[in-house]
Amino acid sequence: MNRRAFLNWGTAGLVALCAGVGVSLGAVLRFLVPSVFYEPPQSLKIGNPADFPFGAPTFLADEKIFVFRDRDKGFAVASAVCTHLGCTVGYLQSDQRFHCPCHGSVFGANGAVQHGPAPRALNWFEVTLTRDGQLRVDKDKVVPSNYRLMV
Amino acid sequence: MNLIREIWQSIVRRDPLSTDKGKSELVFFNVWLHVHPAKVKKENLRFKHTFYLGFITFFLFVILLTTGIALMCYYRPFPPQAYQDMKDLQFVVFMGPFLRAMHRWAAHGMVICVFLHMCRVFYTGSYKKPRQFNWVIGVFLLLLTLSLSFTGYLLPWDQLAYWAITVGTNIGSYAPIVGGQLRELLLGGHSVGEAALLRFYVLHVAVLPTLIILLTIVHFWRVRKDGGLSRPVWKLKPNKTETLVTIGAPLEIAPLKTGPASKDKTYGLMEVVTGKPIFETVTPEEEEDAVFSYPYAFFREAIALMVTVTGIMAISLFFHAPLEELANPAKTPNPAKAPWYFLGLQELVSHSALLGGVVAPALMVIALLAIPYFDRNPSRRPSDRKWALWLFSIFVVANLVLIVVGTFFRGPGWALIPPWVHVVAGAE
Numbered sequence: 001m002n003r004r005a006f007l008n009w010g011t012a013g014l015v016a017l018c019a020g021v022g023v024s025l026g027a028v029l030r031f032l033v034p035s036v037f038y039e040p041p042q043s044l045k046i047g048n049p050a051d052f053p054f055g056a057p058t059f060l061a062d063e064k065i066f067v068f069r070d071r072d073k074g075f076a077v078a079s080a081v082c083t084h085l086g087c088t089v090g091y092l093q094s095d096q097r098f099h100c101p102c103h104g105s106v107f108g109a110n111g112a113v114q115h116g117p118a119p120r121a122l123n124w125f126e127v128t129l130t131r132d133g134q135l136r137v138d139k140d141k142v143v144p145s146n147y148r149l150m151v
Numbered sequence: 152m153n154l155i156r157e158i159w160q161s162i163v164r165r166d167p168l169s170t171d172k173g174k175s176e177l178v179f180f181n182v183w184l185h186v187h188p189a190k191v192k193k194e195n196l197r198f199k200h201t202f203y204l205g206f207i208t209f210f211l212f213v214i215l216l217t218t219g220i221a222l223m224c225y226y227r228p229f230p231p232q233a234y235q236d237m238k239d240l241q242f243v244v245f246m247g248p249f250l251r252a253m254h255r256w257a258a259h260g261m262v263i264c265v266f267l268h269m270c271r272v273f274y275t276g277s278y279k280k281p282r283q284f285n286w287v288i289g290v291f292l293l294l295l296t297l298s299l300s301f302t303g304y305l306l307p308w309d310q311l312a313y314w315a316i317t318v319g320t321n322i323g324s325y326a327p328i329v330g331g332q333l334r335e336l337l338l339g340g341h342s343v344g345e346a347a348l349l350r351f352y353v354l355h356v357a358v359l360p361t362l363i364i365l366l367t368i369v370h371f372w373r374v375r376k377d378g379g380l381s382r383p384v385w386k387l388k389p390n391k392t393e394t395l396v397t398i399g400a401p402l403e404i405a406p407l408k409t410g411p412a413s414k415d416k417t418y419g420l421m422e423v424v425t426g427k428p429i430f431e432t433v434t435p436e437e438e439e440d441a442v443f444s445y446p447y448a449f450f451r452e453a454i455a456l457m458v459t460v461t462g463i464m465a466i467s468l469f470f471h472a473p474l475e476e477l478a479n480p481a482k483t484p485n486p487a488k489a490p491w492y493f494l495g496l497q498e499l500v501s502h503s504a505l506l507g508g509v510v511a512p513a514l515m516v517i518a519l520l521a522i523p524y525f526d527r528n529p530s531r532r533p534s535d536r537k538w539a540l541w542l543f544s545i546f547v548v549a550n551l552v553l554i555v556v557g558t559f560f561r562g563p564g565w566a567l568i569p570p571w572v573h574v575v576a577g578a579e
């Protein structure tokens with residue numbers, strides 16, 4: 001084998017080796033990303049509109065959402081997950097604001113940050129009526145804070 | 152009788168320990184005792200030079216391995232069994248609470264000691280040439296120790312665990328571009344759940360301990376190859392900085408000479424390299440300071456081991472590891488705090504998540520890694536390095552203050568409340 005052939009083959013081999021290692025690493029990384037998430041569904045039925053009282057919001061603990069029902073404006077659903085570091089916020093009826101226990105963020109009635117380190121307003125989720133007359137919340141669909149569902 | 156002596160001889164293969172040769176051979180012929188050369192400098196063994204902090208850190212790690220393996224026999228890494236198993240360990244398993252406590256307190260101790268060890272190395276200037284890279288390895292060991300502790304924090308699956316990890320991993324998601332994906336990869340999902348517990352378990356019992364063991368081997372090997380421990384600062388000669396030579400990278404001080412190669416003779420490394428060895432040069436009277444590693448060094452280390460083990464056992468007799476209620480994703484305890492060594496971070500994060508949670512820690516790690524290359528001052532004498540000592544002390548004090556504030560001065564809603572004021576939590 002002459003010098004030129006040796007270098008050519010050598011380079012080709014090296015490139016192949018790097019490619020092989022690269023592909024393997026990529027595959028390992030992809031392996032670690034779950035293809036299926038065994039997590040609670042993002043879109044869920046929460047019950048009949050009549051189940052929810054007017055006035056103070058209903059807190060659904062498992063879903064981490066607040067369901068607001070207003071006599072003339074209708075339904076709205078707010079996320080209870082603080083946008084700072086993910087603690088569950090509480091709603092104080094007395095001052096009509098959301099309070100986060102972790103680092104003291106306070107959100108106004110429309111979810112906007114009023115105080116504390118939270119970088120963004122609380123999310124509001126789309127709420128629709130299913131064919132069988134139930135409320136459905138879709139946590140993948142974030143809507144403006146003035147979104148309302150009239151029933 | 153002769154047979155027994157023969158068997159013993161076949162195992163140890165050394166001369167009697169009453170002879171100098173026997174003392175050297177004890178080390179030479181034993182793979183485990185090879186961490187030391189046959190002789191070490193007596194002054195380097197003084198408690199006030201190292202406080203044996205590196206060894207104590209290592210021994211705590213050994214305690215963690217043994218108690219950890221014992222705990223694994225009773226632990227299933229799925230919710231809610233994980234919590235059930237903790238309850239079992241607490242109330243049913245013989246010596247369960249004691250083993251759990253030993254594991255927990257050794258873990259906290261290791262975080263403290265690895266940090267103190269780093270401080271000792273800094274204050275004695277022991278990261279300077281030729282030990283720069285061992286400092287870098289050390290920084291990785293520090294990060295691995297923190298990760299080991301952090302992943303272990305989730306395993307009891309109680310309220311404390313659940314929310315500390317929720318808050319802790321959310322800090323990471325503020326990293327630009329990759330942050331969110333990194334968190335998802337770590338949790339194996341979008342929130343702390345079954346997948347996260349399993350992944351943390353794998354990291355905690357397999358990946359991280361293996362990495363720590365591997366790096367510790369390199370760390371110890373480097374201590375020897377860098378010429379043993381650095382000289383204690385009180386042994387340093389004034390005005391004369393140490394002359395250091397690295398094999399293969401000759402300096403102006405001592406050029407590397409190689410003998411003329413002859414065609415028909417192969418040369419061993421010893422014959423070819425005539426430059427001075429890698430370690431600090433010592434004067435003849437210092438050379439006389441050398442003592443046999445056995446018994447001088449090993450004896451002291453055995454004492455450090457016994458003090459560490461008895462200390463952890465004593466603490467574990469009186470203080471149990473905490474266990475709160477079962478993890479409840481719907482109810483955040485108020486206040487929700489990360490593990491104490493991350494409370495400084497959480498304190499910063501409570502002001503700005505990006506600056507405090509990503510930028511500041513990243514800069515801190517980069518600064519630590521850069522120290523031995525950035526600090527060009529060759530002298531190790533404290534009087535020659537006032538600036539370095541001041542800067543590092545500010546770093547240490549700032550960390551401590553933030554951790555103390557986060558731990559003791561933050562009440563419900565992360566409000567600034569001194570620990571001596573009693574508040575009724577749960578106003579909502």
Ligand code: HEM
Binds near residue numbers: 209212289
């Ligand atoms: C798992 C963690 C660690 C273990 C088990 C460990 C263990 C040790 C041991 C046993 C020694 C011998 C002397 C002594 O006891 O002080 C040593 C020396 C040393 N360590 Fe560590 N260490 C760890 C982490 C670190 C860290 C975080 C740093 C710095 C960032 C570091 C830097 C050094 C250096 C530079 C030396 C040489 C010091 C000298 O020659 O005086 N190590 N380590």
Ligand code: FES
Binds near residue numbers: 083085117
């Ligand atoms: S998680 Fe709500 S303020 Fe930090």
